[in-house]
Amino acid sequence: EIVLTQSPGTLSLSPGERATLSCRASPGVSSGFLAWYQQRPGQAPRLLIYGASSRATGIPDRFSGSGAGADFTLTISRLEAEDFAVYYCQQYANSPWTFGQGTKVEI
Amino acid sequence: QVQLQESGSGLVKPSETLSLTCSVSGASTSSGRYTWSWIRQPPGKAPEWIGYITHSGSTSFFSPLKSRLTMSLDSSSSQFSLRLTSLTAADSAVYYCARSHLLYAFDYWGPGILVTVSS
Numbered sequence: 001e002i003v004l005t006q007s008p009g010t011l012s013l014s015p016g017e018r019a020t021l022s023c024r025a026s027p028g029v030s031s032g033f034l035a036w037y038q039q040r041p042g043q044a045p046r047l048l049i050y051g052a053s054s055r056a057t058g059i060p061d062r063f064s065g066s067g068a069g070a071d072f073t074l075t076i077s078r079l080e081a082e083d084f085a086v087y088y089c090q091q092y093a094n095s096p097w098t099f100g101q102g103t104k105v106e107i
Numbered sequence: 108q109v110q111l112q113e114s115g116s117g118l119v120k121p122s123e124t125l126s127l128t129c130s131v132s133g134a135s136t137s138s139g140r141y142t143w144s145w146i147r148q149p150p151g152k153a154p155e156w157i158g159y160i161t162h163s164g165s166t167s168f169f170s171p172l173k174s175r176l177t178m179s180l181d182s183s184s185s186q187f188s189l190r191l192t193s194l195t196a197a198d199s200a201v202y203y204c205a206r207s208h209l210l211y212a213f214d215y216w217g218p219g220i221l222v223t224v225s226s
Contacts, residue, residue: 035212044203044216045154051210088153092212096169097156 002091004100011105019076021103023089028070033093036074040085109133111217125191129204137162137182144207145189147200194224
């Protein structure tokens with residue numbers, strides 16, 4: 001099973017600031033099969049990034065993903081009010097598909 | 108527009124069976140391009156993938172749940188279902204259905220249904 005460890009657990013920032021979220025995989029994720037999701041309270045997760053760096057349909061370009069192998073990053077270039085939420089990374093390279101424990105981005 | 112909607116029992120007694128159905132609109136469950144997944148999320152915790160079913164009825168399950176889990180798909184009604192037996196309090200969670208793709212991960216999700224296991 002691939003274990004995903006996200007850091008930090010909580011990120012306290014202000015609107016307009018840059019957010020950098022980390023996801024470390026052990027063992028590594030092959031072929032970049034790594035996704036990022038945003039989850040607001042009371043809502044289902046929403047796909048932001050797939051294939052480590054491709055934005056899903058309708059996702060603003062302030063969201064970007066990077067990385068390969070064992071280290072992945074989600075960057076939000078300029079935080080807007082609606083971006084304060086919990087973010088999860090998820091690998092779909094190997095079964096069982098697994099999620100990280102999440103990073104909460106708070107004001 | 109692709110939409111998924113879960114339905115089923117929200118309160119289940121310990122040792123009993125959970126039955127959930129996901130209704131899909133805007134996409135064909137008979138397409139071989141996608142798999143149809145169930146994911147659950149205990150309150151305050153990360154999501155956990157439970158398993159998926161393909162258009163042909165093949166399944167892949169999370170190993171710890173394998174002995175208690177059944178999935179089925181009815182393409183004629185664009186629905187797929189989950190059946191989880193011998194429930195305990197540890198199975199209490201929000202259960203989501205989602206469309207999954209080899210390249211795109213879980214691209215569409217239902218709103219979720221809260222399942223509580225309690226006597």
